[in-house]
Amino acid sequence: MPRKDLKPIGDLIQATGRGLDCLAGGFTIDPWKPVELSLITHAHADHARPVATRYIASKASVPLLRHRLGQDICIQGVDWGETLLLGDTRVSFHPAGHVLGSAQIRVEREGEVWVFTGDYKPDSDPSCEAFELVPCDTFITEATFALPVYRWPDGGTVVAEIIDWWQQMKRSNRPAVLFAYSLGKAQRVLAELRAYTDELVYLHGAVAPMTQLYRDAGIDMVPTELIDPKAPRQDYAGKLVLAPPGASGSKWMQRFPKASTGFCSGWMRVRGNRRRDGYDRGFVLSDHADWQGLLNTIEATGATRVLTTHGQSATLVRYLREERGIDAAELRTQYTDKSAVTPPTYEQASR
Amino acid sequence: MKAFARLYQSLDQTTSTNAKVAAMQEYFADAAPEDAAWAVYFLSGRRIKRLIGAALLRTWLVEESELPAWLVEDTYASVGDLAETIALLLAPTHDTGDVSSLSDLIEDKLLPLRGAEPAQQRAVVTTWWRTQAYERCYLINKLMTGALRVGVSQILLARALAENADLPRAVILHRLMGEWQPNAAFYNALIAEDDGAASQSRPYPFCLAAPLADAAGINTDCLASIETTLGPVSHWQAEWKWDGIRAQLVRRGGETFLWSRGEELIGERFPEIVAAAEKLDDGTVLDGELLAWKLPYTDEGVLPFAELQRRIGRKTVGKKLLNDVPCLFLAYDLLENNGEDLREYPLHARRTRLQALIGHSQSDDTRHGLQLSRQLEASDWSTLAEHRSDSRARQVEGLMLKRVDSAYGTGRKRGLWWKWKIEPHTVDAVMIYAQAGHGRRSNLFTDYTFAIWDDDVLVSFAKAYSGLDNSEIKKLDKWIRGNTIERFGPVRSVKPEQVFELAFEGINASSRHKSGIAVRFPRISRWRHDLSAKDADTLASVKRLIANSNG
Numbered sequence: 006m007p008r009k010d011l012k013p014i015g016d017l018i019q020a021t022g023r024g025l026d027c028l029a030g031g032f033t034i035d036p037w038k039p040v041e042l043s044l045i046t047h048a049h050a051d052h053a054r055p056v057a058t059r060y061i062a063s064k065a066s067v068p069l070l071r072h073r074l075g076q077d078i079c080i081q082g083v084d085w086g087e088t089l090l091l092g093d094t095r096v097s098f099h100p101a102g103h104v105l106g107s108a109q110i111r112v113e114r115e116g117e118v119w120v121f122t123g124d125y126k127p128d129s130d131p132s133c134e135a136f137e138l139v140p141c142d143t144f145i146t147e148a149t150f151a152l153p154v155y156r157w158p159d160g161g162t163v164v165a166e167i168i169d170w171w172q173q174m175k176r177s178n179r180p181a182v183l184f185a186y187s188l189g190k191a192q193r194v195l196a197e198l199r200a201y202t203d204e205l206v207y208l209h210g211a212v213a214p215m216t217q218l219y220r221d222a223g224i225d226m227v228p229t230e231l232i233d234p235k236a237p238r239q240d241y242a243g244k245l246v247l248a249p250p251g252a253s254g255s256k257w258m259q260r261f262p263k264a265s266t267g268f269c270s271g272w273m274r275v276r277g278n279r280r281r282d283g284y285d286r287g288f289v290l291s292d293h294a295d296w297q298g299l300l301n302t303i304e305a306t307g308a309t310r311v312l313t314t315h316g317q318s319a320t321l322v323r324y325l326r327e328e329r330g331i332d333a334a335e336l337r338t339q340y341t342d343k344s345a346v347t348p349p350t351y352e353q354a355s356r
Numbered sequence: 357m358k359a360f361a362r363l364y365q366s367l368d369q370t371t372s373t374n375a376k377v378a379a380m381q382e383y384f385a386d387a388a389p390e391d392a393a394w395a396v397y398f399l400s401g402r403r404i405k406r407l408i409g410a411a412l413l414r415t416w417l418v419e420e421s422e423l424p425a426w427l428v429e430d431t432y433a434s435v436g437d438l439a440e441t442i443a444l445l446l447a448p449t450h451d452t453g454d455v456s457s458l459s460d461l462i463e464d465k466l467l468p469l470r471g472a473e474p475a476q477q478r479a480v481v482t483t484w485w486r487t488q489a490y491e492r493c494y495l496i497n498k499l500m501t502g503a504l505r506v507g508v509s510q511i512l513l514a515r516a517l518a519e520n521a522d523l524p525r526a527v528i529l530h531r532l533m534g535e536w537q538p539n540a541a542f543y544n545a546l547i548a549e550d551d552g553a554a555s556q557s558r559p560y561p562f563c564l565a566a567p568l569a570d571a572a573g574i575n576t577d578c579l580a581s582i583e584t585t586l587g588p589v590s591h592w593q594a595e596w597k598w599d600g601i602r603a604q605l606v607r608r609g610g611e612t613f614l615w616s617r618g619e620e621l622i623g624e625r626f627p628e629i630v631a632a633a634e635k636l637d638d639g640t641v642l643d644g645e646l647l648a649w650k651l652p653y654t655d656e657g658v659l660p661f662a663e664l665q666r667r668i669g670r671k672t673v674g675k676k677l678l679n680d681v682p683c684l685f686l687a688y689d690l691l692e693n694n695g696e697d698l699r700e701y702p703l704h705a706r707r708t709r710l711q712a713l714i715g716h717s718q719s720d721d722t723r724h725g726l727q728l729s730r731q732l733e734a735s736d737w738s739t740l741a742e743h744r745s746d747s748r749a750r751q752v753e754g755l756m757l758k759r760v761d762s763a764y765g766t767g768r769k770r771g772l773w774w775k776w777k778i779e780p781h782t783v784d785a786v787m788i789y790a791q792a793g794h795g796r797r798s799n800l801f802t803d804y805t806f807a808i809w810d811d812d813v814l815v816s817f818a819k820a821y822s823g824l825d826n827s828e829i830k831k832l833d834k835w836i837r838g839n840t841i842e843r844f845g846p847v848r849s850v851k852p853e854q855v856f857e858l859a860f861e862g863i864n865a866s867s868r869h870k871s872g873i874a875v876r877f878p879r880i881s882r883w884r885h886d887l888s889a890k891d892a893d894t895l896a897s898v899k900r901l902i903a904n905s906n907g
């Protein structure tokens with residue numbers, strides 16, 4: 006806890022060597038080095054690391070965090086919008102629309118409001134809470150897809166493409182193996198599919214536990230079955246299989262002879278990314294904001310200052326400064342800093 | 357245009373050759389001949405010359421996108437392809453403009469752009485950008501810049517067309533040769549009934565050899581084991597296993613056809629061989645190997661495969677290249693003589709006739725493009741093994757063994773032809789540089805430079821591109837990104853920590869290389885996670901290999 010007589014000066018939230026530190030509140034957001042108290046935006050491995058003594062997160066995030074960081078961690082779940090008094094600050098969690106339980110963290114001190122988005126997506130998604138716009142003075146935004154070529158097609162259209170592809174594979178008697186990150190993207194696909202089918206979808210071992218946690222949280226998804234690696238091989242012709250991208254090209258894939266492969270990711274918007282990894286199909290389904298989504302959100306928050314993390318930070322900063330006249334700067338963090346040509350692999354980081 | 361865009365998309369979205377053939381068949385079944393002709397034109401790798409310069413397109417893109425120029429450039433750099441960048445930035449979600457047929461689009465709209473006023477060009481092009489949905493916008497850009505590339509081989513295209521038209525594939529391949537105009541008349545002639553004109557060019561299916569190591573119960577290091585499996589050496593005809601291009605030379609009806617094993621007609625690229633074949637009688641088919649070979653001809657004049665590659669790469673061959681890299685056809689079998697199919701005759705009978713046919717040419721004419729593959733004499737297996745140990749010095753891959761009483765088989769028929777290759781050299785080397793690959797691999801580090809120790813200094817000694825599987829490539833790519841020391845343009849120097857076992861076929865002293873040695877066909881045989889840099893081989897030990905292979 007900060008000492009009352011020692012008033013911290015400078016920015017309310019600062020990127021230090023260990024995370025996004027809030028000295029006035031005595032906590033660190035999404036730390037990557039050991040800290041006492043951490044506030045976690047969401048359960049992806051670049052944001053949730055087992056480095057804190059105590060954790061605070063949205064209630065919906067708690068089971069996911071326990072799964073990833075350990076069942077015995079000391080964690081407090083808070084309701085959406087509930088105000089916590091931490092040090093000199095008032096803190097609340099607001100849905101970020103990224104994955105189940107993902108939060109933006111609002112921090113207020115003496116009328117000055119900061120928001121850190123973590124990762125976010127303003128588009129609709131049946132598998133998680135809808136993004137909430139939180140007005141603020143300083144907005145710390147992710148910039149994973151901050152290039153104007155990243156424009157997301159409507160999610161329903163993309164899922165219809167997945168259904169089409171699955172149907173084609175049924176006709177040609179081949180398995181359809183769809184790669185999607187095991188936390189968030191895979192469950193979004195399973196939830197979106199619900200509008201089209203009730204057919205069983207098969208899951209890789211990395212996807213199954215997350216999916217169960219989503220079911221426990223009441224998310225409506227198509228029925229699924231775990232592929233038991235020890236069970237005798239069976240024929241998956243015409244079946245849809247969901248697996249993490251790390252399984253691509255692995256021995257595990259040998260059980261799906263003649264499979265057609267697809268990858269669900271915002272990176273698939275660019276053909277070279279898809280060709281590079283040899284996926285047959287790329288489905289543009291992202292859990293981040295696209296270029297326009299970032300600009301619209303930034304404008305709508307009314308923020309006069311914008312700080313950026315992730316991906317194309319430098320591009321977004323230059324654009325905001327030169328074209329929008331906004332006071333913008335990059336924050337140096339350790340959140341997955343993947344360039345546009347390197348799709349992030351949360352799975353690998355968490356293993 | 358819609359149908360062609362759909363075809364392009366289907367071809368782009370699968371790596372299965374059957375699915376590709378099916379997509380082409382579906383397209384050609386419904387396409388109008390004038391559109392199909394253009395589709396064949398592009399699918400067979402032909403291009404229309406760039407209509408508008410890239411610089412102009414980029415200027416228009418900045419104006420149309422209403423984005424700052426630096427952002428458009430950053431975006432282009434990230435996407436890596438101008439046609440795609442334009443389509444991603446500008447194309448609407450749905451078509452709003454008119455959609456003409458492929459032939460109308462090209463003949464009435466695209467081709468007239470050449471030489472038109474820039475203002476008019478701009479109006480036409482930017483209208484497309486604004487009205488055509490992504491796939492078509494991308495395709496039109498590719499067509500305009502003369503850069504459309506489709507991932508199908510000539511063989512696959514021919515297979516689709518041949519199956520649709522119920523014609524032999526060779527007929528289609530033959531008709532696709534040479535110069536033609538992509539119009540309805542061409543396409544109709546392409547799929548017309550076989551009039552026999554093409555059949556005269558047709559080669560026979562190739563007989564292929566299997567590795568001797570695959571023979572049941574054999575240990576190739578043990579001569580007794582070879583003798584037990586193959587019988588006495590007199591049952592076998594032995595020749596060098598050349599490192600060239602397998603080919604058939606067909607002489608019929610006063611014409612010469614040179615076919616590669618990939619069923620491609622490649623005679624245009626080897627005029628000296630075609631000229632030599634003119635002296636053959638009609639109704640002659642030879643099986644053999646295309647090789648680059650020093651002239652005047654001597655028994656030991658073969659040039660490395662890399663030299664031959666310079667010739668294969670060109671459709672037309674200039675005088676200088678012809679002179680620098682002469683090529684010849686080394687015949688080892690006679691499949692047709694005086695119009696008679698000899699394939700059922702035993703090998704020794706075919707060989708006798710082959711020798712009668714061209715055996716004299718090498719003594720007569722040392723510049724001749726047609727030579728006979730020498731038979732290796734051996735009274736026992738150990739003599740043959742001695743020949744084999746000569747392979748490296750002779751720049752061959754080992755020996756070919758063919759049963760003297762065998763008919764000419766089709767495909768890889770077990771037990772008739774064996775290849776008895778020599779083991780490759782191996783060296784443990786340290787990776788010191790990495791570079792991104794080309795094409796599909798342009799975003800991954802796949803080209804590596806390796807070094808070995810010269811005292812306590814690492815000297816670069818070989819580059820290798822292949823040998824790792826996909827997951828290893830990805831792992832290594834990640835490691836390279838995290839362990840870069842310095843960047844020199846596209847090349848990165850990396851920490852000298854990763855050791856790989858490299859295999860290669862030949863090694864020679866070379867003054868052009870820093871290390872003083874040059875290796876042939878280096879490839880990665882495995883990633884030695886168990887070794888650290890200090891365990892890598894030394895220049896001195898590698899130089900000893902040269903002494904051994906030549907001595």
Ligand SMILES: [Zn+2]
Nearest residue numbers: 047049103124
């Ligand atoms: Zn995330």
Ligand SMILES: [Zn+2]
Nearest residue numbers: 051124340341
């Ligand atoms: Zn993140």
